[in-house]
Amino acid sequence: MRIIKPCTYTVLSLALASVTQMTMAQDAHHSMPMSAQHESHSSHDSLYQEMQTGIESSQIEHAEHAEHAEHAEHAEHAEHANASSIASRAASAQHPIDHKREHGGQIYQATEIDNQWLNNADGRGSLKTEIESRIGTDENKLFIKLHADKAESQDADYAAQVMYSRMISDFWDAQIGARYRVDEHQVTDKEQLDAAVGLHGLAPYFFETDAYLYFGTDNQVSFSLETERDLLLTQKLILKPYLNLDVVLSDDSAYAQKTGLSSVWLGLETRYEINKKLMPFIDVAYSYEKGNQHTARQAETGSEKQWWYGVGLRLKF
CATH class of the missing domain: 2.40.160.40 (monomeric porin ompg)
Structure with missing residues (x-):
């Protein structure tokens, strides 16, 4: 009992000090002039707008990057298709396919x-x-x-x-x-x-x-x-x-x-x-x-x- 009591007094004193500080901070805020409060809110709004602008610009930049990548991919596919078509025509010219069996040529x-x-x-x-x-x-x-x-x-x-x-x-x-x-x-x-x-x-x-x-x-x-x-x-x-x-x-x-x-x-x-x-x-x-x-x-x-x-x-x- 002699050891527990000093610890209890210490904890209670610390809790009382923290409550006192919180009360003083709330009183200071309520006593602050309206202009100061407005400036505080304005600063928060400005910060929020800057964050929104940054997010929108990032999204636009990401969309432009995706669009460029898609165009590049389509161009690559078109080029590949053209190359394949040219190659197939060249192969057909060199080795013509006989379709007679598919069109009545069978005996x-x-x-x-x-x-x-x-x-x-x-x-x-x-x-x-x-x-x-x-x-x-x-x-x-x-x-x-x-x-x-x-x-x-x-x-x-x-x-x-x-x-x-x-x-x-x-x-x-x-x-x-x-x-x-x-x-x-x-x-x-x-x-x-x-x-x-x-x-x-x-x-x-x-x-x-x-x-x-x-x-x-x-x-x-x-x-x-x-x-x-x-x-x-x-x-x-x-x-x-x-x-x-x-x-x-x-x-x-x-x-x-x-x-x-x-x-x-x-x-x-x-x-x-x-x-x-x-x-x-x-x-x-x-x-x-x-x-x-x-x-x-x-x-x-x-x-x-x-x-x-x-x-x-x-x-x-």
Whole structure:
């Protein structure tokens, strides 16, 4: 107790002195004239304004520096882009790029085989086989067509056609080539070779069309037209109306056909696409045959009209 009391007196005396000094300072401030107080506040305001001005000038200086840096960066990027463009043009000039594969220049191949068995109202049957193969680009193609027709209890007739095809518009190709045909019904001149020119393409309303003019020996000139269109009932069940006709313009051969409309096949095919490579179908058609002229080798024959019906199988690959 004797040690604690002197310390307590010392702490109390120091606290009393500090309170006294604070009271005197407040009294002095209140007793200060208004002018002095105003000058004091003015000095504080001036100091604050100077600080604000310094901060604003610093911000402006920083913004100008950032703007200069941005302009310099854009200029550097533009210079780099120009240099890259010049370099790429120079490289293209030295090593030109071939874009044919991306714009229809690729080579493709497609083959279609039709096997069809038909019967008429008299029960006489006929087996028809057609093969069409094409290879080439969108602009230049080679068409190969093979046809075989064998009536019941008779020899088969054959025809082979090779055509060069050149695209002349978005939907049409001009074709030129040759046709080789064999007719076993004739005693002489069984084999014939004809020059052929024509068009292959898509007619209005999406009719796929082949139209050809044939020029052979003995003043044989004829025209053939094949046109067809797919009508989708579903994605797999498809109707295909078709028209095949032949017109004889002139014929001075030993087995001449009558001039004019020589034959017509008008039919409706219904096929089911198991997939894009295998497609069975049924077919109903009406045919007209005008007949042959009277010559030293043959007697004149009349026209024939009859209905045909049958089944078939189409393969694509």
